[in-house]
Structure formats: C-alpha cells, structure tokens
Amino acid sequence: MNLFHITVPQFEKNLQNMERWIDKAVDHAKNKKFEVDTLLVARLAPDQLPLVRQFQVVCDNAKMCAARLSGKEAPSHPDTEKTFDELRTRIRAVTEYVRSFKPADFEGAETRHVTLPWMPGKVLTGSDYVSDFALANFFFHYTTAYAIFRHNGVDVGKTDFIGSLPFKDA
C-alpha cells in the first residue's frame, strides 16, 4: 500500500459519481421545465464559487494530486466550460488521466517535496500533502457541488455520493 491507493482509485470513482449527479440534475430540470445549465451559476453564499467552478476545481484537485505525487506535469484545462455537457468532457478527460497512473508511479511519494502555487519557497512532504490537504480539498469541492445540487432540489443521495463499495461475504 502506498499513497496511490488512497488517492487515485477514489478520485476515479468520485469523478464518475459526479456524472451521475449531472444525469439527475438533467432529469430534475426536465421535470421542472427549466434549462439545466442555469444551475451552473448556483451558489450557497454570494462569496462562494459557483457550481461550474466547484466541478472544475474537483477535476483540478484529482489531476494535480496525481501529478504532484508522481513528479509529472499535468495536462492543462483552461476552465472554459459553459454547459454540463462540457463538464462531462472535462470529467472524462481527467478520469482518463488519473486512470493512467500505476502504484509504481507513486513509489517514494511519501517523502517527495510538493510545492503549492500560493506558498512559494515552502514544501509539504507527499504524505502531509495527502493527509492534510489534497483529500480534504478534493472533498471540500466535491461535497460543495453535491450540496448545491441538493439545495436546488436535485434528487441526489448518499449512494450517489459514496458510489459502489467493494463488500465481500463475511
């Protein structure tokens, strides 16, 4: 077990969960006869990032975590999405990207120095980055996107949030 196992597989699963949330938002908009993309500017507070940015930042968190821990350069995504269909394309591109990583890419990641753009001259070790920041920040935006949907009546629930679980017979 290394840092790969607690990051990449759950990013991959949760990104796919977000596509199901979009399916449910599309259904809700059809039932209520509104244009689904109006939800992209929804927020829970006026000084909070709107829903479209929550999706984009979730994607960036997954992508940057995998890239930083493996010492690779992440592909660029310029935040130009204006529809849920475009967000689906972004989600799928980032899912493919994180899926391309293997546990071996994360060998030594625990002690690798990770730099963050807003803290020049400072580093976190790979394990501190994962346990203190990367997972928390991923879930911050992932849950906020979910909460904005919930607040707007989209029929998402805990199963859509957690996704499938690899239960085995006892």
Place this chain on the structure above:
Amino acid sequence: MNLFHITVPQFEKNLQNMERWIDKAVDHAKNKKFEVDTLLVARLAPDQLPLVRQFQVVCDNAKMCAARLSGKEAPSHPDTEKTFDELRTRIRAVTEYVRSFKPADFEGAETRHVTLPWMPGKVLTGSDYVSDFALANFFFHYTTAYAIFRHNGVDVGKTDFIGSLPFKDA
C-alpha cells in the same frame, strides 16, 4: 506509514477546526442579534440532516473509524446535544478518544475485516473501508456542516476548513 497516518491526525485537526467554526457562528449571532443555537436545526434541503446531526455524525465517523481499524470498542455518545456548548463537549471527548490511538494500534488494519451496521453478513477490508468509505463519509458531513454555516452567513473560509499545514522551507 499505515492507515493511522491518513485518518487519526486529520480527524483530530478537523474536529478542532469545527470548534473554530462554532466560535465564528457565535460571533455572527452576536453581531446579528440572534440566538446562535437556532442554527442547529438549519439544513440546505428539507430531507437533509440538520446541522446538529451533521456535527454528531462527524464525531461518530472519526470515533468509529479509529475503533473499527484497531478492533476496539468505541465509547457511546447518545446524540442528546441541544446547544453548541454541548457539541463542544462532544467534540472534545471524541478528540481525546482519537488522540489516544497510536500507529501501532493500526498494525494489520489494511487487511482487518470491517463490518458496517447496514450491511450484515458483508465485510470491507480496512484499506477499502478507508479509501472508499470512511474518509469520504467523514468529509461528507464535515463539509455539509461547513456549507450550512456558509449558507447562513457565518464568516468561515477555506483556512478554517483546512486548518494548519506543516509547510517546511524548500
């Protein structure tokens, strides 16, 4: 590094972060001249758990994750809190509890069988439990509590959510 390092320290930090959110809610209520405990029934959707339950479930997630991974029996907390002061007491009790664990308590936790009350006869391995459920569910309720505060005008921000980070000089 074992499952201890990606669970217990961040539970401990994030539980303490929640006390700072309460401080800010108390300030906001004083400024706006309302009784802070009215926020305990706030929700973002009518079929969502209210704020007081979000706090209780965060506490339970931290407690149960540490107990399940180490094969210990967790102390019981009967969900009777009716004020933020009582929630502080619960948070501190659970913080003390998770702080009592050591990395050695988690030896072998990766392959330990974890059972969940709503899935009788089924098990998750300790690593699947952490990567697929325990962290996601902790952050689900942690972020929802934060989002309910944000939606109600409490001045919490990303720093209050993430807490301190162990940066070192590059």
